Amino acid sequence: MSQMLGIDLGGTNMSFGIVDAKGKVLTRSKIPTLTVQGPKSVIRRMGDEALRLLKSSGIAKSVKAVGIGSPGPLSAQKGLVFSTPNLPGWRKVPIAALIHRRLRLPVYLENDANCAALGEASYGAGKGFQNVVVLTLGTGVGGGLIINGELFSGPDTTGGELGHFSINPDGPACGCGQKGCIEQYASATAIARRARELVSKARKGPLWKLCGGDPRAISSRMVHQALLKRDPLARQVWAETGRALGTAVAGYINVFNPDRVILFGGVMQGGKELLAMTRRFGKAGAFPQPAKRAKILSAKLGDDAGLIGAAEMARRSLAVGHAI
């Protein structure tokens, strides 16, 4: 059986894993990205670590291709990473070609959120289904689309930016230039910001205590802790987030008629409450027929989704004969 090497390139760490045809990570490692050292150094160390892992695994010969998930914008077709806020100093870096030169294996590049979505759809909460929408709720809100069984990322690898649909043209300004994007309601950043606004006025309650009277210290995780302590402000923030996320999910159910909608990312560690509210608003908002089909679930693979998805992407690209 052939294996794939998956690499998940993040702003903080790079993760490596040799993944089998069932989405199982056979062996893995993780090193700091050290983005300050610039792209040359990052790619050299990526190559070093990949070679080391392959060698130590004892199954290097059965590894047939490499998949890299990277922050975008990037071109999957050209194997290039354009300039990205998460990787300072990168400008049209031909990462696929550079890693190919080191490893002498076919190398495929894809957006990191798309890789995570493909991982979840293939081996996680979307396993066995053809049409899967994945919303990634972290510092920002991203996503990925599996349509008729295939990852869809569009001709510029920018498709699936599910967090940048405005659900309120008079809402908070978004980094993307629009107002009221889904990201402005359902990201960890937005949850913390909204809680800060409310607690700065109230100046009391569990959240006020948790942050030690300093609203700047509030994180989305802290808002969830306050929710569990029945803080009414936290409850309000959570309700607003659930409603916004439900609105988005209802819209995507109407647009995609998916089998599964998967909620992924750090914000979802903040619990069952958000999932329950999103389900309620999402199901109620969508048309009855697609609402009946679409199950709204939390992701299953956790941090491994990106790695497993990058490997799966390489496996599929190799099968259809894409080349770099």
Next chain:
Amino acid sequence: MSQMLGIDLGGTNMSFGIVDAKGKVLTRSKIPTLTVQGPKSVIRRMGDEALRLLKSSGIAKSVKAVGIGSPGPLSAQKGLVFSTPNLPGWRKVPIAALIHRRLRLPVYLENDANCAALGEASYGAGKGFQNVVVLTLGTGVGGGLIINGELFSGPDTTGGELGHFSINPDGPACGCGQKGCIEQYASATAIARRARELVSKARKGPLWKLCGGDPRAISSRMVHQALLKRDPLARQVWAETGRALGTAVAGYINVFNPDRVILFGGVMQGGKELLAMTRRFGKAGAFPQPAKRAKILSAKLGDDAGLIGAAEMARRSLAVGHAI
């Protein structure tokens, strides 16, 4: 060369056309639907007219399949039309099987908005492109998606409901149960309603004169006439519509990374102004890379899109060997 018979089933008329492999309508006809007579009568007359057209065309033998575009909800897979507001009295009507029995040809069914989208994408403003988003602005707002060159309508044939994404959860109530759907801003119905609200207060100006002092008489077309007479209220309605439509288009550009976004339907007959505003807001709102790729255009095929798209859908279904 093989031809296809396209049928566009509407609430008012049924249109028939024999369409060649280049999307050209070789011969056509149109009869009233007379929905009050119920599904049996409609389908009998549909069969009669199809047979008559085939016979009179002199090329009946080269017609290899039939495509029917119908109002939904429906199941393309099962060839069934469920109950629909546009066809009163219809309940799980096996239209594909019934027409097959009359015509002895393979019959394929698809949602009417999806057919129109496929027609425009294949032979109209989206010709030659692989990723096309079509927004249909009429009494309601519908749409269709061409992804990697193929019509995507999802497992329940409900995908592509692009008008029912909420862009304002506190906006006007929508027939679908949500609030602030795109349909509540960009449909002919919404445009007329908003103009009625404004003119009922102002009670003067070109639009007030055009409607003879009776706001109930206002149509979206009349609002456009008032716009051309520089009515400030009409200008406000048009600006609000353009902004909402631009917001939606920006969102869909981010989600789909399309080559073309096509605006289709009665509302677009109300002019260049709306297209210009939608372009401005749509391009400004989307991410730079996909915004650069996506051209925002008016539809080209007019009323023929549904017919041509139904025929194209049949051609493609026949080619991949779907059967009814």
